[in-house]
Amino acid sequence: MRFIVIKKKMIVCCLAILLILSVVLIFFAVRGVETNMPKPEHIIVIDAGHGGRDGGTVGSGGAIESQLNLDYAITLKQMCESFGFGVVMTRENMNGLYDENAPNKKRSEMEKRKKIIDESDADIVISLHMNGFPLPSAEGAQVFYGKGNEAGQALAESVTTSLSRDFESARDYCTVGDYFVLNCTDKAGVLVECGFLSNPSEEKLLQSREYRQKFCYSLLYGIITYFQM
Ligand SMILES: [Zn+2]
Numbered sequence: 001m002r003f004i005v006i007k008k009k010m011i012v013c014c015l016a017i018l019l020i021l022s023v024v025l026i027f028f029a030v031r032g033v034e035t036n037m038p039k040p041e042h043i044i045v046i047d048a049g050h051g052g053r054d055g056g057t058v059g060s061g062g063a064i065e066s067q068l069n070l071d072y073a074i075t076l077k078q079m080c081e082s083f084g085f086g087v088v089m090t091r092e093n094m095n096g097l098y099d100e101n102a103p104n105k106k107r108s109e110m111e112k113r114k115k116i117i118d119e120s121d122a123d124i125v126i127s128l129h130m131n132g133f134p135l136p137s138a139e140g141a142q143v144f145y146g147k148g149n150e151a152g153q154a155l156a157e158s159v160t161t162s163l164s165r166d167f168e169s170a171r172d173y174c175t176v177g178d179y180f181v182l183n184c185t186d187k188a189g190v191l192v193e194c195g196f197l198s199n200p201s202e203e204k205l206l207q208s209r210e211y212r213q214k215f216c217y218s219l220l221y222g223i224i225t226y227f228q229m
Contacts, residue, residue, distance in 0.1 A: 047125060
């Protein structure tokens with residue numbers, strides 16, 4: 001009889017321990033879900049060139065570079081985020097980055113762009129622009145990287161490979177570009193001239209949603225390939 005009582009006590013004890021263990025396990029599992037929210041492995045600065053009173057290039061059909069840069073930046077942002085990348089935008093509307101009261105707006109704008117890049121914790125910078133040239137036949141995307149920036153060159157090569165595979169008009173080589181947004185940081189940066197607004201047919205293409213989607217997807221593919229290298 002005494003043996004049975006001891007056995008019963010042991011079973012109750014074991015059940016109590018199991019119950020406590022389960023509660024503890026559930027507690028940590030729930031906390032784990034809360035704290036292990038997927039933190040992006042890579043962060044990308046997407047820089048829409050120009051803005052505010054600086055519209056950049058204006059196409060023969062009236063397209064404004066700063067607006068198209070923003071459209072492409074927003075599309076690329078959405079694609080990058082859906083792929084799990086963190087994104088920092090230098091601008092998300094048509095306002096300029098400069099301080100309205102700054103005596104030198106260009107300098108003020110450059111300083112703001114650099115500040116956003118410096119404070120971003122990003123791995124790479126993608127600056128988006130549209131080109132213009134006196135000869136209307138000039139066409140195709142071009143990719144630039146900063147002089148002496150090896151990571152930038154690798155990123156530029158990766159993006160160029162993707163763009164030139166997807167677009168016949170795109171250059172199949174990338175080049176050093178002397179641009180502030182590339183020179184102001186040690187991060188891997190590229191400046192992409194998406195196409196020529198001075199070319200009427202390319203201007204139309206660049207304005208279409210389908211072309212923008214295809215172009216940004218090609219950029220994303222180049223970015224992913226770079227991170228996998
Ligand atoms: Zn530009």
